[in-house]
Amino acid sequence: MIKFLIQGTLVAPSGSGGSDQWIAFSGVDGVSISGGGTIDGGGSRLWACKLAGRSCPRGTSSLTFVNSKNIAVDGLTSIDSKLFHIVVLRCQNVKLSRVNIVASGNSPNTDGIHVQMSTGVDILQANIRTGDDCISVGPGTAHLWIERVFCGPGHGISIGSLGRAQGQRAQSSCKYANGVASGLNRERKEMVRNKQVVLKEFVVGAPKETDMEIRQGKVSLRAPTGVEGAIVVKNLYLSCDPYMRGRMRDYSDSYIPPFQPGSVIEGFGVAKVVDSTNPNFCVGDYITGLTGWEEYSTIVRTEQLRKIEVFDVPLSYHVGLLGMTGFTAYVGFYEICAPKKGDYVFVSAASGAVGQLVGQLAKLHGCYVVGSAGSAQKVDLLKNKLGFDEAFNYKEEPDLTEALRSYFPKGIDIYFDNVGGAMLDAALLNMRVHGRVAVCGMVSQHAVSDPKGISNLYTLVMKRIRMEGFIQSDYLHLFPKFLPTIIDLYKQGRIVYIEDMNEGLENGPAAFVGLFTGNNVGKQVVCVSRE
Numbered sequence: 037m038i039k040f041l042i043q044g045t046l047v048a049p050s051g052s053g054g055s056d057q058w059i060a061f062s063g064v065d066g067v068s069i070s071g072g073g074t075i076d077g078g079g080s081r082l083w084a085c086k087l088a089g090r091s092c093p094r095g096t097s098s099l100t101f102v103n104s105k106n107i108a109v110d111g112l113t114s115i116d117s118k119l120f121h122i123v124v125l126r127c128q129n130v131k132l133s134r135v136n137i138v139a140s141g142n143s144p145n146t147d148g149i150h151v152q153m154s155t156g157v158d159i160l161q162a163n164i165r166t167g168d169d170c171i172s173v174g175p176g177t178a179h180l181w182i183e184r185v186f187c188g189p190g191h192g193i194s195i196g197s198l199g200r201a202q203g204q205r206a207q208s209s210c211k212y213a214n215g216v217a218s219g220l221n222r223e224r225k226e227m228v229r230n231k232q233v234v235l236k237e238f239v240v241g242a243p244k245e246t247d248m249e250i251r252q253g254k255v256s257l258r259a260p261t262g263v264e265g266a267i268v269v270k271n272l273y274l275s276c277d278p279y280m281r282g283r284m285r286d287y288s289d290s291y292i293p294p295f296q297p298g299s300v301i302e303g304f305g306v307a308k309v310v311d312s313t314n315p316n317f318c319v320g321d322y323i324t325g326l327t328g329w330e331e332y333s334t335i336v337r338t339e340q341l342r343k344i345e346v347f348d349v350p351l352s353y354h355v356g357l358l359g360m361t362g363f364t365a366y367v368g369f370y371e372i373c374a375p376k377k378g379d380y381v382f383v384s385a386a387s388g389a390v391g392q393l394v395g396q397l398a399k400l401h402g403c404y405v406v407g408s409a410g411s412a413q414k415v416d417l418l419k420n421k422l423g424f425d426e427a428f429n430y431k432e433e434p435d436l437t438e439a440l441r442s443y444f445p446k447g448i449d450i451y452f453d454n455v456g457g458a459m460l461d462a463a464l465l466n467m468r469v470h471g472r473v474a475v476c477g478m479v480s481q482h483a484v485s486d487p488k489g490i491s492n493l494y495t496l497v498m499k500r501i502r503m504e505g506f507i508q509s510d511y512l513h514l515f516p517k518f519l520p521t522i523i524d525l526y527k528q529g530r531i532v533y534i535e536d537m538n539e540g541l542e543n544g545p546a547a548f549v550g551l552f553t554g555n556n557v558g559k560q561v562v563c564v565s566r567e
């Protein structure tokens with residue numbers, strides 16, 4: 037290994053000396069450049085010439101590696117290159133870490149890092165501000181990993197020239213901020229096996245594992261050419277949600293259409309983009325939104341997806357705490373419950389995905405909070421980990437009305453209802469004047485083919501109670517406020533989140549069915565793959 041320590045500033049000669057390279061390594065095996073120094077290409081006069089449209093030399097790239105391998109550049113700053121700042125051409129095993137690249141926003145052809153016909157190139161923690169592409173990827177590049185790149189100004193990360201150069205399909209330019217790209221190999225065309233969870237028939241009563249089956253399908257890892265802006269994703273984490281039971285019945289009058297028997301089940305997930313013809317999503321991006329219960333999915337309705345930009349919380353939290361269920365708790369509590377400090381709050385299914393967060397938000401709001409759950413373990417969690425004032429196992433209470441009376445001797449101001457049925461009836465009898473009931477869901481009714489009516493609705497009049505159902509998706513305009521709020525609370529340790537992870541897609545049906553028997557402790561997620 038040849039080691040170069042650059043600690044000061046190396047300034048390029050004013051002319052090009054007849055070459056298009058200033059510092060170049062050709063045919064070397066093992067070079068490291070470190071020391072925290074700077075290379076200054078002195079390009080401003082040449083840019084001015086080019087911008088004026090005069091006849092000028094092409095310029096020199098500042099640092100070039102060609103036909104070389106085992107290269108490491110760490111902590112180098114490159115400023116004002118006349119042409120590309122760093123070029124990696126026909127190289128193997130190159131690691132560029134913590135490089136800073138700076139050139140004026142209107143400097144022409146000053147790409148930050150250009151990689152071409154190279155394999156195994158890692159670009160990590162780069163800070164690139166140029167007048168052209170931050171990173172440009174030419175043809176013949178494989179196994180390129182780009183992580184935590186800040187780009188701007190600059191044209192982002194461009195891999196568009198591949199198609200032009202080799203007759204391959206071009207990919208749109210991508211802009212990353214704190215982005216990740218991996219495993220780029222545009223020559224890959226293969227079909228791969230694709231394990232899938234399929235709904236067999238419409239479900240009647242409580243869902244069973246046998247209502248679903250595992251099927252071996254096949255999928256192309258290339259985004260379809262006939263569809264504008266599609267992406268192919270590798271699914272990592274899938275969310276198990278009670279509402280999915282509603283999509284397993286033959287009923288089209290809901291806010292979301294039913295699944296089709298014989299088709300792959302759909303749900304919220306976290307996934308990684310493996311191919312894209314969509315300028316908003318690049319290979320290597322992590323996304324969250326509706327995807328298939330399968331290893332790989334082709335997603336055409338990309339407008340419902342959100343690119344993940346927060347990586348210092350577990351990725352799977354983007355379907356729980358930071359996803360649809362966390363958001364449900366947030367809008368349900370703040371928008372529907374109209375909470376006030378000192379309110380008496382009751383939450384059912386309190387240890388679940390939604391309930392655990394509702395209770396914690398209520399505590400932060402200065403409320404007195406009691407939760408119900410279906411096991412001693414969950415009651416213990418509520419009291420000792422999630423900070424509820426009290427909790428009880430509803431399965432052990434012979435009389436729910438009396439149980440609630442003992443926990444709320446002065447009555448309930450807010451009931452956050454996740455279960456419906458007998459618990460709702462009992463809560464209605466315990467409400468205070470001007471109480472609020474947020475009807476979030478009725479999980480107890482999913483398994484009941486002949487649901488019983490609610491008997492105590494007359495209390496709505498006597499106690500002037502407001503009872504309101506809601507669907508979180510009606511409040512999506514609040515998502516940009518929700519996300520940073522919850523992230524901050526989590527990072528400050530003011531809320532915790534409990535997740536229940538089942539490993540393997542084939543265990544998805546059991547995980548889903550378990551929601552209706554109370555098997556899950558916390559947010560139920562299925563891990564399809566960790567990467």
Ligand SMILES: NC(=O)c1ccc[n+]([C@@H]2O[C@H](COP(=O)([O-])OP(=O)(O)OC[C@H]3O[C@@H](n4cnc5c(N)ncnc54)[C@H](OP(=O)(O)O)[C@@H]3O)[C@@H](O)[C@H]2O)c1
Pocket residue numbers: 276277278279360361364385386387388389390391408409410411414454455475476477478479480481506507508509550551552553554555556557558559560
């Ligand atoms: N309105 C919206 O926009 C929206 C969005 C998301 C979710 N939701 C609703 O919110 C509720 C909670 O969803 P989640 O995702 O947080 O699920 P979850 O609470 O994590 O899981 C479901 C839980 O329901 C409880 N349960 C199952 N059968 C029950 C029964 N017969 N009686 C009483 N409790 C029963 C079980 O806990 P125990 O062990 O405690 O019984 C189970 O763990 C559901 O009703 C769901 O449909 C609504």
